[in-house]
Amino acid sequence: MPIYIYKAVDSKGKTVKGELEAASELDVSTQLAKIGLLPISIGFKEEKGFTFWERLVKKRARKVSSQHLIVFTRQFATIVRAAVPIVEGLGVLAEQSEDANLRAALNQIIHDIEEGKKLSEAMSKHPRVFSELYVNTVIAGEAGGVLDKVLLRLADVLEEERETLASLATAFRYPIMVVIALIIAVVIFSVRVVPAFAKIYAGFKAQLPLPTQMMILMSNALQGPWRSSQSTFLKISWYFILLGMVGGIFFIFKLFISTPKGRLWWDGLKFKMIIIGGVYNKMVMLRFASMLNVLYQAGLPILRILDIVKITIGNMVLAQEIDRIKRDVADGKGVSGGVLGSRLFPRLVGYMISVGEKSGSLSIMLDSLCDYFNLEVRTTVRTLTSLIEPIMTLILAVVVAFMALSVFLPMWNLLQVFRQGV
Numbered sequence: 271m272p273i274y275i276y277k278a279v280d281s282k283g284k285t286v287k288g289e290l291e292a293a294s295e296l297d298v299s300t301q302l303a304k305i306g307l308l309p310i311s312i313g314f315k316e317e318k319g320f321t322f323w324e325r326l327v328k329k330r331a332r333k334v335s336s337q338h339l340i341v342f343t344r345q346f347a348t349i350v351r352a353a354v355p356i357v358e359g360l361g362v363l364a365e366q367s368e369d370a371n372l373r374a375a376l377n378q379i380i381h382d383i384e385e386g387k388k389l390s391e392a393m394s395k396h397p398r399v400f401s402e403l404y405v406n407t408v409i410a411g412e413a414g415g416v417l418d419k420v421l422l423r424l425a426d427v428l429e430e431e432r433e434t435l436a437s438l439a440t441a442f443r444y445p446i447m448v449v450i451a452l453i454i455a456v457v458i459f460s461v462r463v464v465p466a467f468a469k470i471y472a473g474f475k476a477q478l479p480l481p482t483q484m485m486i487l488m489s490n491a492l493q494g495p496w497r498s499s500q501s502t503f504l505k506i507s508w509y510f511i512l513l514g515m516v517g518g519i520f521f522i523f524k525l526f527i528s529t530p531k532g533r534l535w536w537d538g539l540k541f542k543m544i545i546i547g548g549v550y551n552k553m554v555m556l557r558f559a560s561m562l563n564v565l566y567q568a569g570l571p572i573l574r575i576l577d578i579v580k581i582t583i584g585n586m587v588l589a590q591e592i593d594r595i596k597r598d599v600a601d602g603k604g605v606s607g608g609v610l611g612s613r614l615f616p617r618l619v620g621y622m623i624s625v626g627e628k629s630g631s632l633s634i635m636l637d638s639l640c641d642y643f644n645l646e647v648r649t650t651v652r653t654l655t656s657l658i659e660p661i662m663t664l665i666l667a668v669v670v671a672f673m674a675l676s677v678f679l680p681m682w683n684l685l686q687v688f689r690q691g692v
Contacts, residue, residue: 274298277530278307299577334399336432338369340425347421357383375399388412403584410565410578419564427557434553434647438546441655445662452669459673460489471680481676530586538587541614549650554585555619556643563636572599588614618642 276298278286286307292298342363349359357380364376375396382392390408393400400408407424411417464485471478478486526532540550561582565575573596580592595608604627610620619639626635 276302278302280307299581334369334372334375336428338367338372339399339404340428340432342367342372343421343425343428347418347425350421351418356389372399389417403582406581406584407561410561410582413574413578414565414570416564416567419567420561423560423564427560430556430644430647431553434549434651437651437655438549441651441658445658448662448666452666456488456669456673460485463677464489467677467680479675479679481672482680485673485676534586537585540585541587545654549647549654551614551616552643552647552650554583554588555616556640556647558583558588559619559636559639559643563633563640566636567633572605576605591615 274290274292276288276290280286290298290301292301345363345366346359349363350356360376360380360383364373364380367373367376378396379389379392382395383389390405390412393408394405404424407420408417411420414420468486468489471482527536541547543550558579561579562575565578566572570578576592576596576599580589583589583592591612591614595605595612598608598611599605604624606620606624606627609615609623610617612620622635622639623632626632
């Protein structure tokens with residue numbers, strides 16, 4: 271069985287860390303609750319018996335395209351709904367799959383299920399194919415007996431997120447190209463053009479305007495590492511050192527966010543990012559309302575629903591907030607009371623859930639929330655796309671004007687000096 275690393279607090283507020291062997295994250299939460307511990311974070315460690323080379327192969331496994339995964343999810347949901355045995359259904363889907371990586375993963379999952387493992391447990395061994403969100407959603411479906419419903423809802427979420435990411439990629443393609451072109455232009459201008467003009471201006475000992483002084487400072491900074499040396503090797507090495515520093519910073523960042531503290535910081539930062547934060551917040555709210563609705567319709571107790579939603583939400587900061595909402599529900603405040611008291615949930619979510627709880631139409635209200643956030647995500651992305659092009663055009667114009675002024679302003683001053691001399 272898989273081993274999970276957990277961090278929890280006891281009744282006195284003391285932090286406790288440890289490891290548990292369990293079938294799923296939900297099973298870990300249940301075991302911790304029985305001994306009076308409230309989980310803060312639960313992470314998958316590894317399965318017993320994995321050798322170093324097996325773990326290395328897992329890490330190097332290629333991802334499956336999002337489109338193939340969405341098609342598989344919808345087909346698998348249909349098979350589950352038709353009451354076809356899971357092993358038989360997965361076998362059919364593996365044969366039909368056009369993605370070699372997905373086919374290999376499904377064949378291994380079939381083998382693991384035949385050995386007695388649960389579906390979610392078998393899927394968790396393929397993190398490059400089935401993400402943490404995917405596995406946790408399957409855990410939710412197994413726990414609530416609504417696997418077909420959560421799979422269909424997951425397919426919708428994956429499709430919506432794929433379209434959103436594709437739209438964002440399209441929106442940012444132009445500014446990224448503009449920024450790269452500007453950086454190349456500024457570097458070439460600073461290294462090749464500015465030094466020649468700087469020598470001319472230095473001969474006249476004239477007072478240079480601010481734009482020109484700034485460009486000369488930038489030129490000196492860019493040429494500084496190799497100006498004193500004529501060695502081509504040293505010049506090339508400087509670029510490799512710079513690339514190595516950038517790569518090292520990125521690698522350290524990846525290591526940091528793989529730790530519990532780093533993941534917590536990163537998940538919190540996602541809500542605060544300029545432009546992207548608003549889109550991410552709406553996407554997470556859509557995921558929250560969708561999963562809450564599916565599990566509520568399955569008739570599960572609300573505290574259990576919140577436990578499952580917490581592990582399917584895919585954000586540690588929001589998972590901690592859901593833990594706080596659980597305590598409010600246990601105190602009799604209801605889900606709406608906890609949501610309204612949260613700093614992460616929009617007020618609209620709390621009001622809609624409150625109306626649903628009071629009128630007995632929570633499922634209808636959650637459906638309305640899903641439609642609202644789905645529309646909001648699409649509208650926000652369209653608005654962002656329409657705004658980016660004029661903004662980048664303005665930035666491009668400002669940079670080009672700055673470079674032109676840095677060269678022509680001193681020339682204008684020199685012409686004025688010549689005229690006065692004449």
